Amino acid sequence: MDFNDNDLLDIENDVYENIEEYLRTEVINISSPHFYENLVEDITNVIHDYWMDCGICDDEDYDEVETIVENLLDVYLDFSVIPRRSISYQSLVEPSEKNTNEMLDKINALKNLPQPKQKTKEWYEFRYNLITASNIWKALSSTAQRNSLIYEKCKPLNTFQSSTNTESAMHWGIKYEPLTVMWYEHVYQTKLDDFGCIMHPLYKCIGASPDGINTDPSNKVLFGRMVEIKNIVNRDITGSPKEEYWVQTQVQMETCDLEECDFVETRFKEHESEEQFYADEDHEYKGVILHFMFKTSNMTTDEISANLSAINSPNYKYMPFNIPRTKQSIDAWINEIKTTNQSEMILFSTLYWYLDEHSCVLIQRNRAWFQAAAPIIEDTWQTILKERTDGYQHRAAKKRAIKVEPNIHVDKIDDSTSQSIRNMPLMNSICLVKLDHDAFAEETL
Known part of the structure; x- marks a missing residue:
C-alpha cells in the first residue's frame, strides 16, 4: 500500500x-x-x-x-x-516524584482509620460485611463466578480456625510473603508498612487489604506507592498480571486513594539440604527461615483455648538480608533466634530457600475502569444483602449425578445349554438389513 x-x-x-x-x-x-x-x-x-x-x-x-x-x-x-494496563520497570522513562507533604497526610489518615483487632469476632464480622478486593473480580466475571461469590458471602459467618496445612499452595504464599517484603525493601531501598483491611470511603461494601504501602519519604519515587505480592508455586511468571490480580490492585488503589501499585511476583524454592544450600553459587538471593511451634506443655486449658489460633499456626523467623551468607554468620544468627525464643517456642525445622524468579511491574490507577465496574459491584452487594434474608441456596453449585454402571449377570438356565443375561444396558443401535437385489427383482416381475 x-x-x-x-x-x-x-x-x-x-x-x-x-x-x-x-x-x-x-x-x-x-x-x-x-x-x-x-x-x-x-x-x-x-x-x-x-x-x-x-x-x-x-x-x-x-x-x-x-x-x-x-x-x-x-x-x-x-x-x-x-493508563496502560501495566508497565515494566524497564519501560519507565521518567518515574514521577510525589508531593511529600500531601502523601504523608494521606498515609497518616490511612494509618489512623479505626479497625478491629485481627482474628477477633469483630474483625471477622467486619470482613463478612465487605466484598474484599481479592474477590471482587468474581462480581465482574461469569455468571458462575458471580453466583459463587454471592453464595459464599451469604453463608453464615464461621469464625472457627482450623489447624494450618503447611504443605498447601495457599500457605506457601503466606509463608513467603514476609520474605518478598524484605526482598522488595532490600532491592529498592524502601520501607513497607501494613495497613490492615480498609473500607472504601464511598462504597461501604468494598474492602481492601494491600500487602503494603511504601512509607519511606526519603524514596521520592516509591513513597506512597502500594505493593501487591503474589508468591508463585506452579504457574508461569509472565510479567502481565492475571485478570483477578489486576482487578484487585485497582480496587485497592481506589479504596486507599493512591495512584500506583507495584505488582510483585516471586518464585521461591527450597534446597533439600543444608549442604546443597552452601554449595549453591547460582542464585543471588538465598537465605534461611526458622520454623517454630509454640510450646503447650506449660499452658493451662484456658490459655490454650485463648491462644488456639497462634498455637495452630507456624511461626516463622526470617534471616535478614544484611546477614553475610557464610556458615559462621548464619549459625550465629540461628543460635541467637533459638535462644531468644526458647522459653515459648521450639524449633520445628530449618528451611534453606533461594529466589528462583521474580517480576515487578507498575500498575497505575484506572479511574475510568472503576467507574464502569462500581455499579456492577454495588448491584452484587445488594443481591447479597437481599438473599441473606430471602434465601441463597439456589446459588449453590449443581452437583453432578454419579453415573452408576449396571451389574451384568449371566445365568445358566437349568437342563439346557441356554443362558440368560440380566441388566444388559440398552444401547442406541442401527439395524442393517441386506436385501438380495436380484431375488427381489425376480419376485416383483
Missing part, C-alpha cells in the same frame, strides 16, 4: 478515533491480559474491511494494516488519559 502524507494523516486520525471509541466503550474489559490484542484485532478488521470496500487494499494487506494499528496504539497510549 502506497500513501502520501495527507493519506497517512487521515489514516492516523481514523485509527486514533477507533482506538478512542474502543477504550470508551470497552474499558471494563481492560482487566483482561488480552485486552490490547483484542483491540488491535477488532480495529484491524474494521479498517481493513473499510479500505477493501474503498479499493485501497486487498486481502494480502491485512498484516500491514494490523502493524499500522499496533504502532499507532503504542503512540496513543503514551498520551491517553486511560
Whole structure:
C-alpha cells in the first residue's frame, strides 16, 4: 500500500478515533491480559474491511494494516488519559516524584482509620460485611463466578480456625510473603508498612487489604506507592498480571486513594539440604527461615483455648538480608533466634530457600475502569444483602449425578445349554438389513 502524507494523516486520525471509541466503550474489559490484542484485532478488521470496500487494499494487506494499528496504539497510549494496563520497570522513562507533604497526610489518615483487632469476632464480622478486593473480580466475571461469590458471602459467618496445612499452595504464599517484603525493601531501598483491611470511603461494601504501602519519604519515587505480592508455586511468571490480580490492585488503589501499585511476583524454592544450600553459587538471593511451634506443655486449658489460633499456626523467623551468607554468620544468627525464643517456642525445622524468579511491574490507577465496574459491584452487594434474608441456596453449585454402571449377570438356565443375561444396558443401535437385489427383482416381475 502506497500513501502520501495527507493519506497517512487521515489514516492516523481514523485509527486514533477507533482506538478512542474502543477504550470508551470497552474499558471494563481492560482487566483482561488480552485486552490490547483484542483491540488491535477488532480495529484491524474494521479498517481493513473499510479500505477493501474503498479499493485501497486487498486481502494480502491485512498484516500491514494490523502493524499500522499496533504502532499507532503504542503512540496513543503514551498520551491517553486511560493508563496502560501495566508497565515494566524497564519501560519507565521518567518515574514521577510525589508531593511529600500531601502523601504523608494521606498515609497518616490511612494509618489512623479505626479497625478491629485481627482474628477477633469483630474483625471477622467486619470482613463478612465487605466484598474484599481479592474477590471482587468474581462480581465482574461469569455468571458462575458471580453466583459463587454471592453464595459464599451469604453463608453464615464461621469464625472457627482450623489447624494450618503447611504443605498447601495457599500457605506457601503466606509463608513467603514476609520474605518478598524484605526482598522488595532490600532491592529498592524502601520501607513497607501494613495497613490492615480498609473500607472504601464511598462504597461501604468494598474492602481492601494491600500487602503494603511504601512509607519511606526519603524514596521520592516509591513513597506512597502500594505493593501487591503474589508468591508463585506452579504457574508461569509472565510479567502481565492475571485478570483477578489486576482487578484487585485497582480496587485497592481506589479504596486507599493512591495512584500506583507495584505488582510483585516471586518464585521461591527450597534446597533439600543444608549442604546443597552452601554449595549453591547460582542464585543471588538465598537465605534461611526458622520454623517454630509454640510450646503447650506449660499452658493451662484456658490459655490454650485463648491462644488456639497462634498455637495452630507456624511461626516463622526470617534471616535478614544484611546477614553475610557464610556458615559462621548464619549459625550465629540461628543460635541467637533459638535462644531468644526458647522459653515459648521450639524449633520445628530449618528451611534453606533461594529466589528462583521474580517480576515487578507498575500498575497505575484506572479511574475510568472503576467507574464502569462500581455499579456492577454495588448491584452484587445488594443481591447479597437481599438473599441473606430471602434465601441463597439456589446459588449453590449443581452437583453432578454419579453415573452408576449396571451389574451384568449371566445365568445358566437349568437342563439346557441356554443362558440368560440380566441388566444388559440398552444401547442406541442401527439395524442393517441386506436385501438380495436380484431375488427381489425376480419376485416383483
